[in-house]
Amino acid sequence: MLKKLTDDKLAEILEVGITEFAEKGPDGGNINVIAKKAGISVGVLYKYYDNKETFFQACLKRSLNVLESVLRDIIECDDKLLTRAEKMIRAVLYYSRGYSNYVKMYNVITSGSSQKYASVYAKEIESLTSKIYTEFIERAIRDKDIRDDISPKFFAFFFDNLLMMLQFSYSCDYYKERAKIYCGEDIFSNDEKVVTELLKFLESAFTFSQSEVVHKSN
Amino acid sequence: MLKKLTDDKLAEILEVGITEFAEKGPDGGNINVIAKKAGISVGVLYKYYDNKETFFQACLKRSLNVLESVLRDIIECDDKLLTRAEKMIRAVLYYSRGYSNYVKMYNVITSGSSQKYASVYAKEIESLTSKIYTEFIERAIRDKDIRDDISPKFFAFFFDNLLMMLQFSYSCDYYKERAKIYCGEDIFSNDEKVVTELLKFLESAFTFSQSEVVHKSN
Amino acid sequence: MLKKLTDDKLAEILEVGITEFAEKGPDGGNINVIAKKAGISVGVLYKYYDNKETFFQACLKRSLNVLESVLRDIIECDDKLLTRAEKMIRAVLYYSRGYSNYVKMYNVITSGSSQKYASVYAKEIESLTSKIYTEFIERAIRDKDIRDDISPKFFAFFFDNLLMMLQFSYSCDYYKERAKIYCGEDIFSNDEKVVTELLKFLESAFTFSQSEVVHKSN
Amino acid sequence: MLKKLTDDKLAEILEVGITEFAEKGPDGGNINVIAKKAGISVGVLYKYYDNKETFFQACLKRSLNVLESVLRDIIECDDKLLTRAEKMIRAVLYYSRGYSNYVKMYNVITSGSSQKYASVYAKEIESLTSKIYTEFIERAIRDKDIRDDISPKFFAFFFDNLLMMLQFSYSCDYYKERAKIYCGEDIFSNDEKVVTELLKFLESAFTFSQSEVVHKSN
DNA sequence: AATGAATGAGAATTCATTCAT
DNA sequence: TATGAATGAATTCTCATTCAT
Secondary structure: OOOOOOHHHHHHHHHHHHHHHHHHHHHHOOHHHHHHHHOOOHHHHHHHOOOHHHHHHHHHHHHHHHHHHHHHHHHOOOOOHHHHHHHHHHHHHHHHHHOHHHHHHHHHHHOHHHHHHHHHHHHHHHHHHHHHHHHHHHHHHHOOOOOOOOOHHHHHHHHHHHHHHHHHHHHOHHHHHHHHHHHOHHHHHOHHHHHHHHHHHHHHHHOOOHHHHHHHHO | OOOOOOHHHHHHHHHHHHHHHHHHHHHHOOHHHHHHHHOOOHHHHHHHOOOHHHHHHHHHHHHHHHHHHHHHHHHOOOOOHHHHHHHHHHHHHHHHHHOHHHHHHHHHHHOHHHHHHHHHHHHHHHHHHHHHHHHHHHHHHHOOOOOOOOOHHHHHHHHHHHHHHHHHHHHOHHHHHHHHHHHOHHHHHOHHHHHHHHHHHHHHHHOOOHHHHHHHHO | OOOOOOHHHHHHHHHHHHHHHHHHHHHHOOHHHHHHHHOOOHHHHHHHOOOHHHHHHHHHHHHHHHHHHHHHHHHOOOOOHHHHHHHHHHHHHHHHHHOHHHHHHHHHHHOHHHHHHHHHHHHHHHHHHHHHHHHHHHHHHHOOOOOOOOOHHHHHHHHHHHHHHHHHHHHOHHHHHHHHHHHOHHHHHOHHHHHHHHHHHHHHHHOOOHHHHHHHHO | OOOOOOHHHHHHHHHHHHHHHHHHHHHHOOHHHHHHHHOOOHHHHHHHOOOHHHHHHHHHHHHHHHHHHHHHHHHOOOOOHHHHHHHHHHHHHHHHHHOHHHHHHHHHHHOHHHHHHHHHHHHHHHHHHHHHHHHHHHHHHHOOOOOOOOOHHHHHHHHHHHHHHHHHHOOOHHHHHHHHHHHOHHHHHOHHHHHHHHHHHHHHHHOOOHHHHHHHHO
């Protein structure tokens, strides 16, 4: 009887692939090594994936799914803006460490060598968050939680930009070094400070600026 | 005596390398292809650079030098915080288009597979900006241009994060797509909007938050 | 499962390698040519041997093993000194023809460019013979088969020197020519003459010199 | 006016070549490196020598000339057999150290990779010595300095074999190691011992063997 | 279906040789 | 003539992919 690869086995293979690609990049990753580490033959890998490219994309997809599922939990809550932001920041700090390979995979597609993925994946990945962020910023405007002279889409964009950079800063080597240079060597052992400072930054950004306030108070 | 490769020719070779590496990454870039495109033999290339790695780093260095020289012009002005920020945003929008390959090179080293460059380059690249940003935020605090309960280093970090993402959004394919998803297809033909909205975001972030204002107005 | 390269095939590859390296030297030997001649792809060759150097050493090792196994048969007999010597000379004449490539490989490592092999291989190859030769010369001294005022180690050395040169003279092109110049064009079709003359040379060397004899007869 | 390379300069270039080839072998030696070390351009080297092969042969020829001139001094004396032998042994010990590169070059042509040189060089190099050795052994027979039942040519051959091996043992890495294994680590700081023992070996070989003596004295 | 040995195109690198100056 | 920068064929080695078992 022919035994198909179980979903678990398939998942395991992808995980091995993710680890390999996250470390070595899409070019450096070695199919034969991956197969060996996953305890399968290259033959079976090629049964499931046409070529390296396809397999890499499967690894990528899995990474993005994991990231999305993590995100979804937080995103779908119904808290106020800053509470939500705080939850998201904490989530980023938390999973960026444990799931750093997934984040690295994400980082890989953003880099120049992957134009081919650009539009396909951008749509797939960013549509959800952009929509959700934009919506809750719109709601915040209606609720007067936030200044009303802004573009919700742009603010969602800047907000996500900050979160993305935070995510990279906790996962990817270069960004880690950069974070230490900016914030000090101990940044990674002082999560509360990061949360507090970023919240201050956002809190200000989301509320009326002083000049506006002054103006309005006139 | 045969003339050595002129500085111009050398520069041209590096530019070809930058284009190749920006597109294909440090591994994917092909030395033989680069030599052919540059109209030289592989031999010369290896006369000037010990190996692919060394050549890649030369391309990288050139890219970073270009970026830094652009940055330096803006950075060294002595304007007020928001004026400076505006100048920098405009600069980013401007050069990220024309110099997109340099930005891509920067993006390349930040991506996962290049751990080896991480600490070396992070220090080299980020030290300057982090110091300057931090200093002018400190000054802004003394001048009461900005709320005083924040960490200058962290605010510098968040500020640069936003600029970096903007830079990538105007240079790298994935980030371009992402920007369009967030801000609309016409974002790249509407620079003023981007400047305005990001300034609003920053302006808020840099000034007292509403709650503080309320508190102070008491 | 595909069959692994059989031992026979593996041996064949080494033989092709030996032929190539014996002719062209460790540097001149071409891996691609060897693979083609052996009817395999370069890939397999590199599956079994890390690199050219490693493969060369495997060829070398095989050569030395063959030479040693031939030697061992003769060496382990328990005959008197000159009987042994005669057996060894005959063995050298015999196998140096059929196994000339193995001898050439030996010659290759002794030549200048291979300092790296010098100490490693010298120890590996020469230790056995030097010990055995020295021992049977010591025994011959005790048995009064040989003059007793000599250093067994040195005599073993000179004895082996003569055997080595004989070996090269029957295997390596230059030494072949040289032998013809010294001993005449027909040397290679007159083995008995060679055996006889070398035995005379040794026989004298191993027994008391005339002066000693005269001295003793007093 | 065009200045030709002086003989001195030409000699210097060859010496550099000899050093390079002795160390790296005929394949490993690098023409560009040689030119640089010799302080000339590759162009001029190619003006004098058609190609690497030709240049290598010129280096070889020079080496052999040096060796021959050294040899000639000793060889042309008119001493008795053993006195001559002793002089030659001492000469070998002496010049093998100082002139080790020339000896290495000689060793190189004897190794398998150089079939092309075999007959040409063998004739050129060995003819002289073989003739001289044979002649003085013939004379020794006439003078009753040496047993009369031997072949002068073969004894000359064995004699030169021993000298060659001595020469290699003092010049070439592999043979050096081998000599240490046979004769002890201190062999190279104890020339007198070597001379004495080799002379004993030869002295015996050249005189009547014990059995003959016994037979004759009856 | 599964295996994994074998394949061989492709990439980095070297260096003998050429030839414009 | 002399130079030495430039050339590019040749070589080592890798690894995605195939396919006989």
